[in-house]
Amino acid sequence: MTLSQDVRFLGTMAQPLGHAARVNTARAFRGRWRQYRFWTGAEITDYDPIDPAHLAQPHEAYRTLHAGGRVQYNPKLGLWILSRLPDVRAGARAAETLSSSDGVTRLRMAGPLLVTMDGKRHNEMRRHVLPAFTKAALESWQALIDDLAVKLVGEVLDNPGCDVMQRLAIPMPMLLIAHMLGIPDGDIDDFRRWSAAAVRAADVDMSRRGMTSLKSSIGGIRDIYRYFRQQFAIGGLKGSDTVLGKLLSENASGSINDDELFFFAMLLLIAGNETTTNLLGGMFDVFAEHPEKFDALRADHSLIPKVVEEQLRFSSPVQGLYRTARTDYPVGPVTIPAGARVLLSLGAANRDPQVFDEPDEFRVDRNPTEHLAFGFGAHLCLGAQLTRMEARAVLRELGTRVRRIEVIGETQWSANSTLRGPVRMNVRLTPSVAAG
Template identity: 55%
Template sequence: MLKPLTSAVQLNLAAAIKHRRLGYRGWCGAVNTAYDPLDPTTAAQPFAAYDALHRGGRVHYNPRRQTWILHRLDDVRAALRDTDQVTSSQGVTRIRMAADLVVVTDGEQHSRLRKQVQPAFTRKALDSWRAIIDDLAVELVDTMITQPGGDAVQNLAIPMPLRVIAAILGIPDTDIADFRRWSEDSVRLIDFTPTAKGVVNTTRALRAAVSLRRYFLRHLAAGDLKGSNTVLGRLLEHSTDGSLTDDQLFYIAILLLIAGNETTTNLLGGMVDTLARNPEQYDKIRADPDLIPMAVEEQLRYTSPIQNLHRYTRAPYQVGDVTIPSGSRLLLSFGAANRDPQAFDEPNSYRADRNPRMHVAFGYGAHMCLGAPLARMEAHAVLRELVSRVTRISVDGSTTWSTNSSLRGPTHLPVTLHTH
């Protein structure tokens, strides 16, 4: 399914040797930094590190990780747009890899794969899932209201997107527990760390990915998951040339998991935490529910469910006075870019009536997240349900945040929803 790029690894090794030979001149012009998103403490609470990056130059370099870092909003948006020089086709993690997935392709291949998936995210398709999403929002907020002090992550943030995706894929309720476990484990591929624990976690993630593949291919071969009311069935109906194989349908299903599962969990969990800790902003939304779309965009900027992704340069890449060599690993820090003081006033404050149109929480350019409309729809539904029924959200204890370097959100969030 995912295959390491032997030639790319050799290229990376050659670049590393070249940097070592050049010594300081290998990254002259960039600011050397010890900032390390793989550090668990930094990953859980990265914002002081982002402030430090913003006080420095436009380009930073971590010699230990041999990683170049872009953190300013304009520079991150420019790199996302320039897919000729800054490519996703060698992977978006620390491990170079290739797959027939829209997120790790560029150019014509990317356009072809995106066109295959696009019918799943049309306004008509989204409207057909609206009732599922609204009903789930009512059910899950009900659960939270009746369980004071309950964990918002387990009771809302995880089940909402997972059950939405399971429903639109046509996965039966009896399989959701397995589906959830495999989904949560497999996305850990995005967070490889070069440690013994990291290797163990990556092995576990690969095993989960294999289990998901086996599950989908077995059910697709049997004709399951291809009904007219499922997303894969609808894609088959739009594929008039019959080019969509079961293998390709599996990759699309995996894309849905990547685009709409854990990222939406992080968005929803972060939103509950933010509104609980900013009651005046919550009251502002309650007083004017028309702010809901803007408040969700501000939440995306403020907590950035995907903090960063990697790219690889396939040509010398110029940023200001710094030339990043060809074959370099480049970290695009969405979380830092979304708190760029040159782009946003008081970037470390949540303001429900801010209009942060330029944020990169869902990427930008050719790789703008396909699942963004679905994630927004779920967040809008949950926030509508909260402001219509809940007068105040209180946190009953401390929030625990994930230590995943890329996918950041609460992992434990005990709250009480007050209805009067």
């Protein structure tokens, strides 16, 4: 990176990092103060989403949350927790009161990212990027998605005992997004490495481990920044049919600046990769554990769209979203005070026993269309349809070419409280007789 690029990168990152340092330090003090002086009216809990015991068994923790009050408060963290589906949905819808602009993960870190914008600015930016996410724009990626599914399922079939995360669940969304962003094939390996580091920004916290992870994440972001600045400078993407090509044409009219464009590319990487990886990994996990459910899908491919919705509910690849209350926010008899940090637990909402019958059971024909895996309201996921296309394509391939899915050895799960999924899962696929 040249000196002037370095200076520019620091300028671009200074605002979000400065903000993070200020508000997180202030929060640490405020949290302690609250612990001793403030009776909240909510039920007190020691639930902490990054507690290793809860990370290992989040669903047990959700059952405990559901057995308690509608609003729970962890005084040590200064955190208010909503876990019932109607409350989480209402919280996601209340974007004017429950703001995203302090960041939507545990560490308060904001930047010019669509997902951490509020109000008018968010509406305008979302309008600018929508052309890349229309039904027609997304369907133009169908052939590529189908090709990837054929190729990657084939690779897993050909390599019994391989790690399905490395062979399929990680490369599938990564390669798709790289193509959507217009990354040439020759640069994809570098891009994949930088992205893997950069996406860790989604789950950093103020612990020593969190800070080490933040450092490597900033390194990845810097490499991607340098790459995109070079691409923007040579104008290679302009007018192309890629997502960035479309946005660069917008950029020419001055409605999005270069930094916003870079942050949008970053958002697609952060929002679209590990989430989809977690969903795909979850499918292998479920079908290995319940061969009879896989048999049902093989026998009736019309179940595929329903199975994808059930998998989204069951896995909740994004386990929770954080918000900050701008004004008092009432939930039933409790008022969450202005300034409070609020956790909207999507993972808990998607297992709400008052909404889903036997929520911890995976049912191939449940079709839980009210799940909140993609959020709700103003920030509803822009990539939802793309994800569905990917998951359906992989299931079609599995349902046609595979008779049995087996996991060999122990699956390793991520130690990430926001993005949950398998990180290593060795599988053996038995080909169906017809596929031979």
